[in-house]
Amino acid sequence: MLILTLILGIAYPNFCLAQYYINRPSHNFPEFKFPSENKELPIVFEWKNIQYGFPSEQERQQVLRNGRYNPDSPIPIDIDVYYPPNGGPARHFVTTPRFGQGVPYSLAYVTNVQRENGSEIQAYPSYQWHSSHGANCDGLTSVYRVHIDACGRMWILDSGEIEFVQHCAPQVVVFDLATDQLVHRYRLPESSYKAKVSRFVNIFADIRDPPPKGKCNDVFAYLADPTSKAIVVYDVVGQNSWRIENKFTYPDAKFGTHTVAGESFELLDGPLALAVTPLGLGMRRHLIFHALSNELELAIPLDILNNATKWQGGLSASLSEFVSLGRRGVQCASHAISRRGILFCGFLDPIAIFGWDIRTPYNRQNVQLLALNPDTLQFVSGMKIVQRPADGREELWLLSDRLQKIFAGTIDYREINYRVLRCDVDDLLQGRGCF
Template sequence: MKQMTLVLAIAAALMSGTATALVQPEEVFSWQELDFAWPSKEAEDEAVKNGEYIRENNLPLGIDAWKDKLFITVPRWKAGVASSLNYIDLRTANKSSPLTPYPSWEANKLPKQGQQPPENQIVSVFRSFVDTCDRLWVMETGLADILGSPHQVSPPAIVIFDLNTDKVLRRYLLKPEDIKGDDSFFANIVVDLQPGRCDEAFAYIPDLGGYGIVVYSFKDDDSWRIKHNFFHFDPLQGDMTVGGVNFQWTDGVFGIALGNPNENGDRTVYFHPLASTMEFSVNSHALKNRTLATDPHSYDLYKIEGTKGPNSQTSESTIDPKTEVMFFTQLQKDGTACWNVKTPLEPSNVGMVAEDTERMIFTNDITIDSDRNLWMLSDRMPEFIYRRLDPNQINYRIFKVPVDEAIRGTPCDPMYQQSTTLRNAQQL
């Protein structure tokens, strides 16, 4: 009876045109500039003196959660990045907590010329992925000072950590055929596996510059590269304005989100280029089977899901398994949107769950933790790249909101779908 009452209430709101999200996300962290948990004040002063730490050059980009740790990546866009892979202990954190290097300070230091780097060496990471087997996967680009004098410190590699021991389980160097010359740029990694089948994991690594996806099989310790027209950017959607900064990007396939597995353990893999408003999909079987994945005749296995609407360019996306709602960043709309994948992808089925023209400028990354909280990071990156951030204002923020609260009253809410069905029935 209570459920029917709620359905009727939502239906009434819809018919009056007032259905909206009911909550604002909690601002959990905010920084003017990033600080780090240095071993000592002397160590920090020495790093500043040597140019190893230039405070304004450290921009947070990726987030992921595991138990009481919130991982935060800081790519080496410019010189002076103190540590690329970091975390915050949520049990002791304050609103402007310093970042602690993971797994250690030593692992995040740039090696000296001629120095043999350790196995857990991390040069520059954009995003990470925590799987259900308590492993942290990172796509180590090995590239430093990207916007200044870029140099390849170490080969691109997948590095997998055991989060219970903080030890490296495996370091896999991408093969030359996985990389498309100087065009390749790896800024994301997503891991596909079934519960309890940790050794059968597959990693999907989009190449936004080389317009391909690299697939890695943990069991076979092997990788292969896939190409498809849907991995390319849309030339009509590369002109963007964010936070008053106009720029043109040609980023191809970027965000990947995994649907729920079917009885065979396969799932829908949703993906999109960044410079695009479209969403595409393919069954994971077409990626995990190397022969099929690299067969040109598999082209038609890829599908067009639809469009998110005007100015809806997206970096990251993720799906809540319980509701099958996809969340995706909205770079030009200063926020995060949602789409229930059980409905057709069209603008009327897309809802904004968070939007703030000041605090959410360039919502760069999102993740959902094991308690079904949606985390969002905004970092004003276009201003960081093309202008200069004001150190006297808050530039970086991390928000949190429960998934069910985020979608309430939006077209993504399952109750919304029920109320729409009821409304249509009343109109017959």
């Protein structure tokens, strides 16, 4: 553990979220005890390459011939899981953005059909939503990540790009998972993104009136735009959006080289990971975020973030409101926060999952190793906290994709390259096995 501590090199911050408590209540749940031994995370799905399903064999052969399907082109990026509130099997959703032309659809669910290289996926909500390949902007063009909220809705962030060419305006599309029907759409105005520069890759929808007492109407969605180094705030009720771009949303050139399992690639990306302080902790709520190409963990109060008038000053707007929580000394891709305020993050080196209680300073004493596996956890690009309705317990879901091998051109499709893993949050934190 001492060696890992030295590797991490997490510096003591000047601030922590604890400074922003408002009438902090006493704990009504036991303190977590982090494990002294590393835990393996069970694998739920794994693929050598992604196995697509099609409406018919004729359609499959047609897209193979015209180049719209190249079995070695798709790269899975994200995972989210929906448990029907009244029971029934879980639904597992994955995204495969259209980095190239050979991706037939970019949002899918995992089926029970087993193919040679892994479980077959099928297009969501239907094949027709994706089949125009950017010609019909009422469909879905390229989905990087999604967020399933507590109200049973999937928030989809569609970048509108194929092979980095903008075919449609970026949009937020929302489906009711109980009916698989479209319930909301918002196309970003030109003022909220930079044409030919922006690439929207992550979304977090903060439901401020959640069930069982709320009506799920009061929502702010936060969108990560790492290539133009910005975060976009979308006020759903007000049907308005605004960009936040400043020195805190920029990458750090010293962290532009990303090394995973001995292979490196160059990427200078801004904001990627987004999560908010859970309701009910008695704290001033923040958006906690970081750039992929940076070691800093940062936060901004939601009451400031959600006020459009605070951001009219351009690069200098509300700079004093940003909180520098601390430094990791290494990059982390995705992160997620449990309802009790534990932030999980997948470090690139060591290749591991770490946890931090946001009520404590962000330093090496409080950022604790939870799971370490140099094979199965290579570049965790998707991470979600999912609550099971049957017992209310939370699960941590991960998608790892060996992104470094894709950049380096060393990926071998005879090997397992993509994995979905899960663990019960309390079991992971208490040091019990994941089942």
